[in-house]
Amino acid sequence: MIVRSLALREAPLSGGQALLRVEGVSIALGGRSVVRDVSLEVNRREIVSLIGPNGSGKTTLVRAILGLLPLVKGRIAVQSGARIGYVPQRFEPDPVLPMTVDRFLALGTAGGRARRVTVLEEVGCTGMARRQLVELSGGEFRRVLIARALLRDPDLLVLDEPLQQVDLGGQLELYGLIGRIRDEHGCGVIVISHDLHVVMASTDRVVCLNGHVCCSGAPDAVSRHPEYLALFGARAASSIAVYTHAHDHAHGPAGEVMPIEGSAKGPDHRPGHAHSHDHDHTSDREAARP
Amino acid sequence: MSDFFVRAVIGGIGVALVAGPLGCFVVWRRMAFFGDSLAHGALLGVAIGFAAGIDVNAAILVVCVGIALLLLGLERQKRLATDTLLGILAHGTLALGLVSASLVEGARIDVMGYLFGDVLAIGRTDLYWIYGGGAAVLLVLAWFWRPLLALAVHAELARAEGVPVRAARIVFMLLVALTVAIAMKIVGVVLVTALLLIPAATARRFAATPEMMAILASFAGVLSVSGGLGASLAWDSPAGPSIVVAALALFVAASGLAIVFRAASGARSTKVETLA
Numbered sequence: 380m381i382v383r384s385l386a387l388r389e390a391p392l393s394g395g396q397a398l399l400r401v402e403g404v405s406i407a408l409g410g411r412s413v414v415r416d417v418s419l420e421v422n423r424r425e426i427v428s429l430i431g432p433n434g435s436g437k438t439t440l441v442r443a444i445l446g447l448l449p450l451v452k453g454r455i456a457v458q459s460g461a462r463i464g465y466v467p468q469r470f471e472p473d474p475v476l477p478m479t480v481d482r483f484l485a486l487g488t489a490g491g492r493a494r495r496v497t498v499l500e501e502v503g504c505t506g507m508a509r510r511q512l513v514e515l516s517g518g519e520f521r522r523v524l525i526a527r528a529l530l531r532d533p534d535l536l537v538l539d540e541p542l543q544q545v546d547l548g549g550q551l552e553l554y555g556l557i558g559r560i561r562d563e564h565g566c567g568v569i570v571i572s573h574d575l576h577v578v579m580a581s582t583d584r585v586v587c588l589n590g591h592v593c594c595s596g597a598p599d600a601v602s603r604h605p606e607y608l609a610l611f612g613a614r615a616a617s618s619i620a621v622y623t624h625a626h627d628h629a630h631g632p633a634g635e636v637m638p639i640e641g642s643a644k645g646p647d648h649r650p651g652h653a654h655s656h657d658h659d660h661t662s663d664r665e666a667a668r669p
Numbered sequence: 670m671s672d673f674f675v676r677a678v679i680g681g682i683g684v685a686l687v688a689g690p691l692g693c694f695v696v697w698r699r700m701a702f703f704g705d706s707l708a709h710g711a712l713l714g715v716a717i718g719f720a721a722g723i724d725v726n727a728a729i730l731v732v733c734v735g736i737a738l739l740l741l742g743l744e745r746q747k748r749l750a751t752d753t754l755l756g757i758l759a760h761g762t763l764a765l766g767l768v769s770a771s772l773v774e775g776a777r778i779d780v781m782g783y784l785f786g787d788v789l790a791i792g793r794t795d796l797y798w799i800y801g802g803g804a805a806v807l808l809v810l811a812w813f814w815r816p817l818l819a820l821a822v823h824a825e826l827a828r829a830e831g832v833p834v835r836a837a838r839i840v841f842m843l844l845v846a847l848t849v850a851i852a853m854k855i856v857g858v859v860l861v862t863a864l865l866l867i868p869a870a871t872a873r874r875f876a877a878t879p880e881m882m883a884i885l886a887s888f889a890g891v892l893s894v895s896g897g898l899g900a901s902l903a904w905d906s907p908a909g910p911s912i913v914v915a916a917l918a919l920f921v922a923a924s925g926l927a928i929v930f931r932a933a934s935g936a937r938s939t940k941v942e943t944l945a
Contacts, residue, residue, distance in 0.1 A: 445829045465829040476697045476821060477876045486819050487830055511877065531830070 398567040404453035421567040428578045431588035464533030468540040472512035481508040488530040517544030554581040677788035681894035687803040689887030692865035697821040706759035707849040708861040710736045712766030733846035786857035786909030802851040857909035867916040874927040
């Protein structure tokens with residue numbers, strides 16, 4: 380009787396169904412209703428992006444999924460025995476607390492050192508085990524956080540704004556990493572983001588949140604949805620362009636074209652293809668930035 | 670060498686060994702003011718102990734734990750910030766302690782001794798308190814090391830990973846209360862937090878992991894207590910302040926050493942870069 384409640388919140392889902400099901404959930408913070416009647420599903424091998432303006436309840440919803448907040452209404456069901464890996468949003472390593480990458484990883488899990496080294500390699504942080512957390516760049520630290528989540532063998536990976544403090548090239552690489560993790564571990568992924576460009580290009584499904592679910596579906600369907608356009612305005616329009624264009628390359632420091640791993644989109648979008656952009660990549664890099 | 674001095678050194682070393690690791694957590698979790706509040710409240714414990722005719726150490730412990738629990742309860746309300754609450758508790762209980770100490774009839778309480786530490790006052794019973802209580806603190810700290818460290822690194826990530834954060838918080842507050850209760854005999858109410866903070870701050874510069882910082886802090890604490898008590902004996906200076914001055918000197922020396930060391934290794938790595 381007691382054992383039953385260990386891994387599961389709410390009623391467990393049987394195998395074959397959605398990994399995570401959020402049904403009619405409402406959440407209040409300090410008496411103020413923040414999330415209203417939200418339903419969504421995440422399946423295995425699916426990347427779901429939560430987008431929405433500041434204060435739209437994205438982080439609140441995710442914290443409830445993690446079991447950190449009580450629900451006012453509705454239910455959140457996680458597939459029986461599923462583990463959740465979490466990459467929090469606000470996290471600056473504290474210089475007061477000396478901490479190597481390896482010690483930090485060991486803090487979250489019981490596994491051995493060899494496993495930690497392997498996972499560090501997987502997230503592209505080979506050889507960083509002995510570095511101090513405070514010495515890492517924003518992108519490197521995000522990767523270490525992802526490694527810590529991966530060490531828990533998550534069935535569902537939850538990332539809150541993983542692209543913060545990461546430059547544009549690093550953002551595309553990070554999304555590439557998230558895609559590879561999905562492929563290799565077969566886990567479901569929830570990503571909170573407000574960078575529409577990257578989200579639209581790298582996600583299976585988008586849920587647009589503004590207290591309630593404005594719209595949800597495949598990125599191209601969402602990006603044409605009137606509620607989405609009303610919410611994001613001009614930024615939304617430019618994200619459609621990026622989505623339909625489906626970039627498969629990043630730009631190096633001198634403006635040269637660099638391939639991005641795991642995002643081959645078709646014959647027309649290999650590195651070095653002709654752009655029909657209104658700017659030139661080699662002479663006017665500043666203009667290419669959104 | 671006289672008996673009282675040997676007892677003071679043994680007691681002081683015991684206190685320093687405990688204060689090192691616990692002080693690291695106080696530094697990491699930015700709870701210096703919390704330690705101060707407990708220490709100030711300890712004087713009220715002394716007065717209550719004398720007035721009620723019970724063991725003073727036990728009375729101090731009860732008051733410290735009481736303040737810790739009171740604060741845990743008060744933190745839930747949002748109208749006053751934690752540092753305001755701590756200020757009220759710290760100065761309120763110190764004033765209450767001083768007033769009650771002056772009102773207690775019969776035994777004259779050596780207030781200065783409690784405020785700044787008195788090596789002459791360390792008896793055999795105090796050593797039992799220090800080593801018994803200290804061993805208990807270190808055992809519990811070792812037992813809760815991982816959750817406490819996870820909490821210090823990132824409370825929300827720890828919670829999401831299933832760490833019993835609330836329990837760890839309460840345990841930590843009680844450990845600080847116990848440490849303050851046993852340490853105030855040596856350094857005194859006013860300076861007890863210094864013994865938690867300064868050795869930990871000294872250790873920070875030389876530590877690459879939290880565990881190393883905790884061990885080095887204990888080591889720095891033992892050096893400070895030995896040096897301070899030696900100076901106290903030689904120059905007849907008050908014990909507590911002498912220990913804190915020794916700790917401060919060690920901190921300044923270590924900082925200087927670290928800066929020189931860093932400059933030297935920095936120069937070396939630049940040389941390597943230019944060669945490459």
